[in-house]
Amino acid sequence: MKNYIKHDPWCIIEEGFHPEFNEVTESLMSLGNGRMGQRGSFEETYSGASLQGNYIAGVWFPDKTKVGWWKNGYPNYFAKVINAINWNGLSIQIDGIELDLATCEIISFWRTLNMKDGTLKRVCTVKMENGHELTIESVRFCSMSHDEAAVLSYSITPLNFAGTAKITAFLDGDVSNKDSNHGEKFWEEVDKEIVGTEAYLTLKTKESPWENVPRFTITSGMHVKLFKAEKVQEVQSLPVRGDKYVGRTFEVDLTTNIKTTVQKYVCNLSSENHAPESQVAVAKKYLNEIAHLGFEVLLGDHKKAWEEKWNHNDIKINGDIAAQQGIRFNIFHLEQTYTGKDARLNIGPKGFTGEKYGGVTYWDTEAYCIPFYLATAPEEVSKNLLVYRHNQLQKAIENASILGFNNGAALYPMVTMNGEECHNEWEITFEEIHRNGAIAYAIYDYINYTGDKSYLKDYGLDVLIGISRFWAQRVNWSEDKKKYVMLGVTGPNEYENNVNNNWYTNYMAQWTLKYTLEALAYVKENGGVKAELNFDEAAETKHWQDIIEKMYFPYDAGRQVFLQQDGFLDKELLAATDIEEHRPINQKWSWDRILRSCFIKQADVLQGMYFHEDDFSKEELERNFDFYEPMTVHESSLSPCVHTILACKLGRIEKADEMYVRTARLDLDDYNNDTEDGLHITSMAGTWMAVVKGFGGMRVKDGELSFNPVLPGSWESYSFRVGFQGVLKEVTVNKDGYEVKDL
Amino acid sequence: MKNYIKHDPWCIIEEGFHPEFNEVTESLMSLGNGRMGQRGSFEETYSGASLQGNYIAGVWFPDKTKVGWWKNGYPNYFAKVINAINWNGLSIQIDGIELDLATCEIISFWRTLNMKDGTLKRVCTVKMENGHELTIESVRFCSMSHDEAAVLSYSITPLNFAGTAKITAFLDGDVSNKDSNHGEKFWEEVDKEIVGTEAYLTLKTKESPWENVPRFTITSGMHVKLFKAEKVQEVQSLPVRGDKYVGRTFEVDLTTNIKTTVQKYVCNLSSENHAPESQVAVAKKYLNEIAHLGFEVLLGDHKKAWEEKWNHNDIKINGDIAAQQGIRFNIFHLEQTYTGKDARLNIGPKGFTGEKYGGVTYWDTEAYCIPFYLATAPEEVSKNLLVYRHNQLQKAIENASILGFNNGAALYPMVTMNGEECHNEWEITFEEIHRNGAIAYAIYDYINYTGDKSYLKDYGLDVLIGISRFWAQRVNWSEDKKKYVMLGVTGPNEYENNVNNNWYTNYMAQWTLKYTLEALAYVKENGGVKAELNFDEAAETKHWQDIIEKMYFPYDAGRQVFLQQDGFLDKELLAATDIEEHRPINQKWSWDRILRSCFIKQADVLQGMYFHEDDFSKEELERNFDFYEPMTVHESSLSPCVHTILACKLGRIEKADEMYVRTARLDLDDYNNDTEDGLHITSMAGTWMAVVKGFGGMRVKDGELSFNPVLPGSWESYSFRVGFQGVLKEVTVNKDGYEVKDL
Known part of the structure; x- marks a missing residue:
């Protein structure tokens, strides 16, 4: 039994970073909207214990059965919801050094799942190995109102330095399932495309030896916006391509006490809902609409959807805040x-x-x-x-x-x-x-x-x-x-x-x-x-x-x-x-x-x-x-x-x-x-x-x-x-x- | 149920080659002497279905348990008798073409396990793809009187050609178990040595993650003799070394209707019976004695040992030859x-x-x-x-x-x-x-x-x-x-x-x-x-x-x-x-x-x-x-x-x-x-x-x-x-x- 989560009627709060429980926290702070979901992992690189997991409803792979002693009638496969494209990923190099909380001194830290409005927030101040101190603020959600969309707003504010940041916003599909029976990866790449600050990645589940098993195609798209002191920035950027990976790297000048913000507007589509051949076109259109609406509008719609849900199903417990938090969780x-x-x-x-x-x-x-x-x-x-x-x-x-x-x-x-x-x-x-x-x-x-x-x-x-x-x-x-x-x-x-x-x-x-x-x-x-x-x-x-x-x-x-x-x-x-x-x-x-x-x-x-x-x-x-x-x-x-x-x-x-x-x-x-x-x-x-x-x-x-x-x-x-x-x-x-x- | 083995009171006879049952025949015609044993596979290269298996009593590996769903108390490993050095191997190239029964026309074929004297014999005449016809005669046994020794005599007689043969006699330890739980190989090489027509190969079982599991060292040695028309031949030969492999290649002139014979005298020692550090020295001495005794003496001792066994345990059945063969088998x-x-x-x-x-x-x-x-x-x-x-x-x-x-x-x-x-x-x-x-x-x-x-x-x-x-x-x-x-x-x-x-x-x-x-x-x-x-x-x-x-x-x-x-x-x-x-x-x-x-x-x-x-x-x-x-x-x-x-x-x-x-x-x-x-x-x-x-x-x-x-x-x-x-x-x-x- 652990006792590091703060008692609160509406929020799940990790105050002070607990790397030893990071995978527990990631589970607790998972987000979802019925169509997609993800664990509450950090957006930037993290070299400590973590289970990155992004899942799309209805998308699975027939993982070959593992058994010690076969019995007649055993199924050929164990259908698994499979780890899909990591859409919230960022890699941030500040003056040449990767931002990674596992190598930083943590000065202050809050990670909060707000259950009332379905958002995952993090505010933390860290000191990097080179002495740079900075504050990270992130908010993300899987939209309840636009259920193929997810949004991330991620900011860094230098506290005691000015310098340069290389920020790569990416979609990474080179992922595997931790519980893969035979260590297999389940995806193959179909298509990737980078157009300006947009990028699209399309994957298909591998062919399986079993008959009548559907193959799924998924397309994730991202549209990246960059702000400095809340004003849109046009900065130099370069496309990055890898195996089942698309990204864009931005070169940003950091100014002391000035916030730099990356917004990622993301769509995650699956062939369960779209014809695979037109999926990229649909993604482009959908993403365009989403990005046009902007963060605040999307967040507002999302909160309204949650408000309606709570209106129908909330349970209030007075006099026992742990019980109140538990039932709402x-x-x-x-x-x-x-x-x-x-x-x-x-x-x-x-x-x-x-x-x-x-x-x-x-x-x-x-x-x-x-x-x-x-x-x-x-x-x-x-x-x-x-x-x-x-x-x-x-x-x-x-x-x-x-x-x-x-x-x-x-x-x-x-x-x-x-x-x-x-x-x-x-x-x-x-x-x-x-x-x-x-x-x-x-x-x-x-x-x-x-x-x-x-x-x-x-x-x-x-x-x-x-x-x-x-x-x-x-x-x-x-x-x-x-x-x-x-x-x-x-x-x-x-x-x-x-x-x-x-x-x-x-x-x-x-x-x-x-x-x-x-x-x-x-x-x-x-x-x-x-x-x-x-x-x-x-x-x-x-x-x-x-x-x-x-x-x-x-x-x-x-x-x-x-x-x-x-x-x-x-x-x-x-x-x-x-x-x-x-x-x-x-x-x-x-x-x-x-x-x-x-x-x-x-x-x-x-x-x-x-x-x-x-x-x-x-x-x-x-x-x-x-x-x-x-x-x-x-x-x-x-x-x-x-x-x-x-x-x-x-x-x-x-x-x-x-x-x-x-x-x-x-x-x-x-x-x-x-x-x-x-x-x-x-x-x-x-x-x-x-x-x-x-x-x-x-x-x-x-x-x-x-x-x-x-x-x-x-x-x-x-x-x-x-x-x-x-x-x-x-x-x-x-x-x-x-x-x-x-x- | 199969019915291709001839009924005979003392012998198990495959008359005419049945490649479709080759692995069955290999099982039936296995040899052993309590200390070692092997399946009745061919000595020369065979590209058809075959399970090469050589085993040494008491030598095993803790193969990591494979299980679908773990239960408390399950053992960490499944101890397996492991495939050891293939000692009877020969590779025979005649005028540049590998002798391989899978690619030959079989003119006649007998493979016989003689249960009375514990020998495995083969006599067959084949036509190679290039039209060369030749007869193979082989006899081998795991000695019942010298239980760390095994002997092979293998002859080829060209019937319609003269030419050149490259005969490689080898010890091959780069083997695996068919039933390895996770596809692992279990041996690592310790030592190899080729001295004239002798060669020695020493292997040790790999380190395992479990405590108190012994590691075994085995040494196989071979001494090769070459005969033409039953006279000892000194021919040019070259050592061959590979990963867990030692051999010697002989260049032999083949004359029509003249028999060329390779004799392999082999010892198989294990650290269960010898100190690993002196195992090669023991092998050399032992092999020297064995080779000195020669094929006929060893065969005689071996037959005598079998005679004694049968004298104590034979069951004779008159009137039902299938039953007679079955019980003796x-x-x-x-x-x-x-x-x-x-x-x-x-x-x-x-x-x-x-x-x-x-x-x-x-x-x-x-x-x-x-x-x-x-x-x-x-x-x-x-x-x-x-x-x-x-x-x-x-x-x-x-x-x-x-x-x-x-x-x-x-x-x-x-x-x-x-x-x-x-x-x-x-x-x-x-x-x-x-x-x-x-x-x-x-x-x-x-x-x-x-x-x-x-x-x-x-x-x-x-x-x-x-x-x-x-x-x-x-x-x-x-x-x-x-x-x-x-x-x-x-x-x-x-x-x-x-x-x-x-x-x-x-x-x-x-x-x-x-x-x-x-x-x-x-x-x-x-x-x-x-x-x-x-x-x-x-x-x-x-x-x-x-x-x-x-x-x-x-x-x-x-x-x-x-x-x-x-x-x-x-x-x-x-x-x-x-x-x-x-x-x-x-x-x-x-x-x-x-x-x-x-x-x-x-x-x-x-x-x-x-x-x-x-x-x-x-x-x-x-x-x-x-x-x-x-x-x-x-x-x-x-x-x-x-x-x-x-x-x-x-x-x-x-x-x-x-x-x-x-x-x-x-x-x-x-x-x-x-x-x-x-x-x-x-x-x-x-x-x-x-x-x-x-x-x-x-x-x-x-x-x-x-x-x-x-x-x-x-x-x-x-x-x-x-x-x-x-x-x-x-x-x-x-x-x-x-x-x-x-x-």
Whole structure:
């Protein structure tokens, strides 16, 4: 755990440079606008620890699978969001010496991410090795109003010298992914052009050995303006060309105490949105408009876009500034990562803040993110996330057929970019199939929240039938139990692998079959089932009904709790508090020891009781919570939020608070020592849920929105805003009670 | 399955060149003498498909682990037997054109491995691209009598031309392993020297990043003699030097129909047996002696050594030449791989015939190879295999401690070279712990066969206590079952992973504890238990007794069969014959489908009943055999032999025969399409067991040797030889009965 970020309600502030945490800070201060994003690295050369990362939504490369021991059915590649052109790069030589904070004495330093307006600022004063002192001021943003544009304003002011600066503003595409499986670079150069103070660089992803893998073309353009004392300067400049690199070097005279400013207007286009052959022409036109608008206008539009977002989704917490900062940090990054305009995009586990995990779509999207976007964004945003899966249904059917299923059974991948499975651990890839359940549940969740039942006919039913067919083939009849069983699965608690009859998975399977039959009935009455689904009503319905009736659920009659899986009671049942010195167990124990222990990585039975809360009495929930919660080590960032929500439901505010604290500042305080790899974007939605569905007690049932708020002990009051069926509501909770206001 | 090898009682004959199977033939025709070995590749340049492989026993490199997803406790490296100096290489240019069978027309061709005398011969007549016809005759062997020496005699006879040949005889150490994890080469050059027609090359394995990893130095030397029409020739020659390469090029006049012969006398020394600094000097002296003895003397000594081996271990089968060839092939390769002189060596799964799997020691050694060597070689040979494990006890204790065990608990590795674990699949590395049981059982087996109880005091008890301590910590008390259970294991049937209460593993654990207590009692009475074992008699004995009494064994009371593991009866119980078109399932099914199916890779419950046959009635065996055998797909080469033995015991000769056929010619007929990677050395011992313990019904009980032979339907008669407590016995079986003769 780290504690160097200043507590502030709206800003993430690094005061005084912490080079030892630089990669953590870069992650925290990442910028994005749904179309592109980048880590909060310095603009000028920095020879210390840094992970330069610029990413463009939807642009990926099929990085060849790396595996110790191959298993049949493993995917050929792991689709990765790839490091793209570094657009904010500057190289600054002052009197022949490269400006590099790693070789300077830092006199003062502030790096600030302003979450209210989505800007990254830096003000610092440094002394170079030759004694030159100067101040750097930079501001940049990825425009929320013009989502293919980004802007940088970068100034230096000499404090104790006059001299000459050679400033090279560049676009550098000679980049690689830190997590490249085989050390490959993924780009090849297509075109470069330098015209006056403009430059354009066009790259294309390399050819891959796999069929049906798209190749992406990206074009970045920059338009550079130079100012001295805020007046435009025309100075001598020279073009610079390199491998996948274009730049322009300006020779500038520096005057003591006079500010020299470089503005970079940048566009980042991708062939996902433009024909590759006309991309450079489009870039020129777009960049011309942007540069013409100028920094202040662009910044104004950008701030307005953020203001609108905050107007719909802000959560205010009074009396706990750390909690206030934490929740806004989570909302801010969620908004930067996904704006919901494009059904081809999804929410990567690290968003635009790092490379780890690759892929962009996990079941996190359905289980955690959709509730957030449902309440804070227009209906289309969550609908696009559902349509994304609908569009990948055929791939999910192919994926299932690789594993031996047929007749349109669909298994959605554990990790994907384009619908194809990317992950390659058999116990996850082939067995963590509960993800299918979350995808079905999200359809229910969306319709329950929005009331948009029409979604079923055009999209939802197709997906539900594919998933139900999968469950119907994945169970088998146990002659021994005279029940349907599901063997060899991994549940949400990934600290168990290849278990039989994971209660959660069996429950989600049974529920999906039920819900699909309901959906079928609705669609039959409202326009009819599509012929191309080839649904054999008599046979399939009968088989599904039989499974629904005879599904097996492990249960402990003594304790009256559901059992996470067969054989769970053979374990030594300890509490997480019994093994404090062994935690986190995923760093201290070998995998077999973790597996045979009772310890739970993240909510499993409790995840099911959270999804289906109306199926269980409070007493049932209480018994199961008291059985499983003490064994839960929360070594997944997705775990504490569900426990917060359930604890609130049980009136255990202290426990809820304890859980909430673990989730809200996970990245800000770098609890797990891994923020340098990027932020835990999807679990941020869980934090939001912890406040709104946990403390706020928000529920939607039969088209009715309700709240049942509680106030955590350390807070004076809080308020949150949610949109529901066209109305924006503000809920304010304080010691005296709560108020719901339509805005 | 391939069928190009001629059936012959003593020889493996490729008649007519089969370039498409060249790598298979290279594997089949591998040579070895326990100290070194090599694949049966051509001596001259060959540009077609070939895997050149020369290996020196005990010499390895810690190849950096390759893994898709790291788990705590995985080993840093996979120790590999590494490709060493190619000693038999020749490059032959005739009138300026390289002799290369890939570019010649083959007029006639025989490549023959003579198993009786351990020589590899080739006679072939080819037409070169320029029309030159010539005959090649080569003979080579790795000397069984001088085990650091190898000899090659290679002749060419021009048939329709006279001309000039440039013959380069070389030692080439610029080699790599095909299975190198990261494409690395493992050798660096230390020294090279060319003196007249002698040359020496000394290499050292590269430095590795891991601590306590030995570096090996090898020296190969060659002494070249040249003959024309069998008379020694002095011809002009030039030294050739390259990176890790020494050679000598001879200019030879070729006369029509006159044979030119090159003899290469070679020594291969390793720092395992010589001080590196004096290795070249030793090589010179050794090589001088060898070359002085000459080809015929060396060949004579070599043949005599083989004669002695066959005298002790031959199996004769009359009436089935394919079976005869198959069993001798298996015995021959076992004898080449391990001679039992050195307790630092063990039996790699591919011996000296290929690189796949790496490591040299699996539980195959204890379960399959030791019975073979017990009966066919002096007592010291199997004793050395046991001592090998004894010497690695400390590493096994360290290995267990990495996984969280303590107090001297030992977990022997799944795959190892020097006692450290090399494998990196969690379900195998951490969970296939039954290997520990086989290592304990081998101690019992050795003492039972040899009567050498003194082994317990000096070696055996240490190992037994270490393993028993492991079992005692690995089980846990199930409050639910009121029994000791063992969770999260993989049994011998690797088509189940991470199961609970694998019957075989639980049985081996319980048995080990019992046997250790017996061994303790014996050692206490015969000299006392070593103090350094820190054995806490009161506490440990009591705990072990409790586990012995209260160990849980899954059982089906209805069918009265032991259950392979908890939950086995939830599976859909099918027969292998129901899924013929899906086999082999390890090539056609994804891993999850295999895991949740009932299909069994290799004997599991039945392996336990085989080891402990006296614990079970014939009826019990019959019930379990009838339950499990139909579900067994035998996709491990170690499976059919155990089934042969059990089927013989049950009097099911036809079933035994069916199983035997699958094992005896596995490599010769390339059943699994993988002989090109090398031979299945350890399973060859299983084939021997199938004949001697299966058909021959050999057993040792209470110091008595007994036989209970049956005759497979297709055989007229058979005989085998076994040594027992100093006496060599021959058992002859025919239609009329059987006879046991002391020789």
